[in-house]
Amino acid sequence: MRLISALALASALMLGGGVAGAQEKVLSERGDVSIEQQSKVDMFRPEKDKETIPRNYDKQPPLIPHSIKGYNINQNFNKCMDCHSAERFKETGATKVGDTHYLDRDGKKHANISPRRYFCMQCHVPQFDAKPLVENTYKPAAKRGQQ
Numbered sequence: 001m002r003l004i005s006a007l008a009l010a011s012a013l014m015l016g017g018g019v020a021g022a023q024e025k026v027l028s029e030r031g032d033v034s035i036e037q038q039s040k041v042d043m044f045r046p047e048k049d050k051e052t053i054p055r056n057y058d059k060q061p062p063l064i065p066h067s068i069k070g071y072n073i074n075q076n077f078n079k080c081m082d083c084h085s086a087e088r089f090k091e092t093g094a095t096k097v098g099d100t101h102y103l104d105r106d107g108k109k110h111a112n113i114s115p116r117r118y119f120c121m122q123c124h125v126p127q128f129d130a131k132p133l134v135e136n137t138y139k140p141a142a143k144r145g146q147q
C-alpha cells in the first residue's frame with residue numbers, strides 16, 4: 001500500500017511539473033514561425049544540376065549533384081538505380097554504385113542492390129541553397145582537400 005501511494009505522489013508531482021513546464025516559452029530553430037506557416041514558404045531551392053561534387057574524406061557517401069524531384073523509391077521500383085545500376089550507368093552517364101552497395105551484412109555479394117543500401121537518401125543528400133545554421137570551420141581531410 002505504501003508503495004502505491006508513493007507512486008501516486010510521484011506521478012502527481014510529475015504531472016505538476018509538466019504543467020509548470022508548459023508555461024515556459026520554448027523556442028526552436030524556427031523561432032516564432034509555426035510549422036504550418038513555414039511549410040507554405042518556399043524556403044530552399046535545389047541547386048542547379050552540376051558535375052560531381054568533390055568528396056571531403058574517405059568513404060564519404062558522395063553528395064547528390066542533381067535534383068531528385070520525382071525520383072521515387074518504393075517496394076517495387078528504385079528510380080535511382082534506373083540510372084546508377086551496373087547495368088544502366090554506361091547508358092545514362094551516372095556513376096555506377098560501388099560493389100559495397102551489393103553486399104549484405106555478411107559481406108555476401110548479391111545481383112541486386114542490397115536492402116542495406118536500398119534507401120539511397122539515408123546516406124546521400126541533394127544540395128539546396130540553404131545557409132548553415134551555425135558557422136563552422138570544417139576543412140576537408142588533407143588528401144581530399146586537393147581534389
Ligand code: HEC
Pocket residue numbers: 050051052053061062063064065066068071079080081082083084092093094095120121124
Ligand atoms: C536520369 C538519371 C539519374 C537518376 C534517375 C539519378 N541519377 Fe544520380 N547521377 C546521374 C548522373 C548523370 C550523375 C553524374 C553527374 C555528372 O557527373 O555530371 C549522377 C550523380 C550522382 C551522385 C554523385 C556520384 C559521385 O561520384 O559523386 C550521387 C550520389 C547520385 N547521383 C545519387 C542519386 C540518387 C540517390 C538518386 C535517386 C534519388 C539518383 N542519383 C538518381 C544520373 C541520375
Ligand code: HEC
Pocket residue numbers: 059060061062078080081084095096097098099100101113116117118119120121122123124
Ligand atoms: C548506408 C549508406 C548508403 C546507402 C543507403 C547508399 N549509399 Fe551510395 N555510398 C555510400 C558510401 C559510404 C559511398 C562511398 C564508399 C563506397 O563506394 O561504398 C557510396 C558511394 C556511392 C556512389 C559512388 C560510387 C563510386 O564508385 O564512386 C554512388 C553513385 C552511390 N553511392 C549511389 C547510391 C545509390 C543510387 C543508392 C541507393 C540505391 C545508394 N548509393 C545507397 C553509402 C550509401
